[in-house]
Amino acid sequence: MRIPVTTADLHGPLTRSARGLAKAAQLPLATAQTWLAQALGYRDLHDLQQEAQPTLDWTGLPIHIPPALPVTDLATGERVPPDRWPPAVADLLRPTLPAGWIQGQVTWALFQRTTVPLDQAQRFAQAAHLENLAVAALDRQLRPPPSPLPAPGPVHCSTWTSCTAA
Numbered sequence: 001m002r003i004p005v006t007t008a009d010l011h012g013p014l015t016r017s018a019r020g021l022a023k024a025a026q027l028p029l030a031t032a033q034t035w036l037a038q039a040l041g042y043r044d045l046h047d048l049q050q051e052a053q054p055t056l057d058w059t060g061l062p063i064h065i066p067p068a069l070p071v072t073d074l075a076t077g078e079r080v081p082p083d084r085w086p087p088a089v090a091d092l093l094r095p096t097l098p099a100g101w102i103q104g105q106v107t108w109a110l111f112q113r114t115t116v117p118l119d120q121a122q123r124f125a126q127a128a129h130l131e132n133l134a135v136a137a138l139d140r141q142l143r144p145p146p147s148p149l150p151a152p153g154p155v156h157c158s159t160w161t162s163c164t165a166a
Contacts, residue, residue, distance in 0.1 A: 002041035003102055006134040007052045013132035014048075024127035025116070036128065039109035056134055099131035106130060 005014060014036070022032035033045045042048040072079055103125045110121035130136065 001105070002051070003105065003133070004056060004135050005040065005048060005052050006056060007054055009134050010049060010052050013129075013134070016132065017128040017130055020127040020129055021124050024124045025120075035110060035114065036106070038113055039106040039125075041109075099133075099136040102130045102133065102136055103128075 018029060018033040018036050021027070021036055022029045025032065025035075027035070030045075037043075037045045037048040040048065042051065106128065107118070107122045107125040110116055110124055111118045114121070116124065
């Protein structure tokens with residue numbers, strides 16, 4: 001699978017990622033760029049540069065519908081086709097690429113395509129800081145981490161059925 005990159009990625013995050021990989025693996029920068037491009041699913045750096053998109057269009061990504069996910073109209077009990085789903089439901093099912101998943105893909109690709117042991121490939125992928133790619137930032141924007149629960153405060157109960165937070 002090709003991990004999408006933007007032209008902005010080429011001029012910032014991807015360059016820093018290649019430098020981090022080069023430093024961690026003690027490679028020339030050109031070799032690190034080739035390894036990284038291949039790990040992201042491209043033939044080489046030139047292929048990656050040619051395929052970079054100006055922006056990532058979130059709405060154009062396909063919706064993955066798990067077979068066991070019927071969306072049902074609560075009023076009628078009928079199944080709702082995907083083209084009539086509310087945007088929030090459709091957005092939850094669009095494929096995003098969290099930074100951890102991208103790092104795992106790059107780790108595995110480095111391990112498979114090079115003679116690097118798996119633990120070193122993992123360290124190299126971590127050194128590349130792939131969380132700075134636009135596709136990972138898009139995932140953080142669309143799926144922010146859940147807010148922490150408020151700290152529990154004292155609760156006063158006058159009876160076992162009537163309690164209020166202080």
